[in-house]
Amino acid sequence: MPRMTIPMLNEKRAAGEPIVMVTAYDYPGARAADRAGVDMVLVGDSGAQVVLGHASTVAVTTDEMLVLAGAARRGTESALLVCDVPFGSTEASDAQAVETAVRFAKEAGADAVKLEGGNEDRLDRIRAIVSAGVPVVGHVGLTPQTATALGGLRAQGRTIESAVRVVEEAVGVQEAGAFCVVVEAVPAEITELLKEVLRIPIIGIGAGSGHGQVLVLHDLLGITEGRAAKFVKRYAAIGEDMVAAVTAYADDVRSGAFPTAEHQYAASPEAVEAARQALR
Template sequence: MTAAPAAPVTTTRLAEMKAAGEPIVMVTAYDYPSARAAERAGVDMVLVGDSGAQVVLGYDSTVRVSTDEMLTLAAAVRRGTQRAFVVCDVPFGSTEVSDEQAVTTALRFVREAGGDAVKLEGASAARLSRIRAVVAAGIPVVGHVGLTPQTAVALGGLRAQGRDADSAARFVREALAVQEAGAFALVVEAVPAEVVAVVRPALRIPVIGIGAGPADGQVLVFHDVLGITEGRVAKFVKAYAAVGDAMSDGVAAYAAEVRSGVFPAAEHGYAARPEAVAAAEAELARHS
C-alpha cells in the first residue's frame, strides 16, 4: 500500500513546530533541480533568496537582481516543490517607494511565481509599514533582521550585528517590531547567539537563524550546504558534501575523453539500417 503524501507545510504547521520545539529546516534554493533535491530531502521551507543574484546569476551584489529575474527563479523553485513552504525574497528597489509598490510586488510573487510568502528585510519605520501593508493584503511575510544584505552599506558592510551595546539593543527593538508588524516568522542573520537568546522568549513567531546560534529553525544556502560555492564563504556556513569538486571532476573527465577520442563510443550512438546508409550515399552522389 502506497503511503499518502505528506501534507504541505503551512504557516499554521510552522507555528505548531515552534510550539512543540520541533526544529524547522529551511534551505535557500534558486532553480528546479535544487528545489527537487530539497523537496526529496524533506526540508520544511525553501527560500528563494536574492542571494541568487550572486550564486546563480553572477552579479557582484544582491541589489543588482531585478524583480523579473527573481520571479523566474521563484517560479522554477515552486515547480520543483509540493510539500515545502516557499518563501520569496523581494529584491531591492521593488518595495522601497511605497506600501502600494510593496503590495503590488508581493502579489506578483504569489500570483505569478506561486510563492507561499514573501520575505522583507529590515525594520525601519518605512519597512514596518510595508510589512503591515503586505500582511493586510493577505500575503504572509517573513521578516529579516540582524545583518540585512540589501542595506549592508548602511550597516558598515557585510558584518555581524548585535556585538556591541547599541547594536544589540537595536536588534531587540527590531525583532519585536517586526513581530508586532505582523510577520509570521523571522530570519535572524549574523547575530551572536547570546543576544538572540535574550529576545527569543519574547518572540511568539518562529525564529530562523543563519549565523545566529540555536533557534526555532536554521537556513543555509543550497550551494553552501553542498560545497558548490567557490571561494570564501561566511563563518556560519557548514558544507555537508563536496559536490562542487565532483562537478569539476566530472566535466574534466568528459573533456579528457572527448580530446582523446574515447567518447563517444559505439554504445553512445544509434544503429542505422543498411538501406539508410545506401540512401544517404545515393543522395550525396546526386549532389556531387
C-alpha cells in the same frame, strides 16, 4: 507528505521541533530540498550571486527573481515556498511593496515573501503586504541588501546600540504581522533573548539555534567558490566534483575516448545506403 502551512510551522515551534529552511533557485535545487523533507524553501536574493554571478544581492531584479521563484515553485511539492523581494522593489511606497508581493504570489506561486529590515518604513511595508493577503517573513540582524549602511557584511548585535536595534526590529517585525523572522549574523545570546519574547518562529543563520536554521544551498553543497562565511557548514564538495567531471569529459573528447559505439544510434544498412544515394 502534506504541504507545509504557517499553522504547522507554529505547531513545530510550540513543540520544540526544529524548523529546516534551505535556499533554492531552480527546479533541480527545489526538488532536492523538497525530497529531503525540508520545511521551508527560500528563493533568496542570494541567487543574484550564486546563480546569476552578480557581486552582491543588490543587482538582481524583480523579473529575474520571478523566473527563479517560478522554477523553484515547480520543484516544490510539500515545503512552504518563501521568496525574497529584491532591493528597490518595495522601498518607494506601500503601494509598490504590495504590487511586488502580489506579483510573487500570483506569477511565481509564492506562499510568502521575505523583507529585510525593521525600521519604521519597513514595518509599514510589512503591514501593507500582510493586509493585502500575502504572508511575510521578516529578516533582521545582518541585512545584505543594505549591508553598506551597516558597515559591510559583518555580524550585528555585538555592541549595545546594535543589540538594542536587533531586538527592537525583531519585535517590530512581529507586531507588524510577520509570521516568522530570519535572524542573521547575531550572537546566540541575543537570539536566546528573542526566543523568550517573540511568539513567531525564529530562523537563524549565524545566530545560534533559534527555532530553526537556513543555509544557502550552494554553500552547504560546496558549490560556492572562495571562503565561506563563518556560519556555513559544508556537507559536500560538489563544486570540485563538477569541475572534475567536466575535465574528464573534455579529456575524453580530446582523446577520442568519447563517444564510443555504446553512445551511438544504429541504422539499418538500407537506411545508410538510401542516405548515400540521396547525397549523389
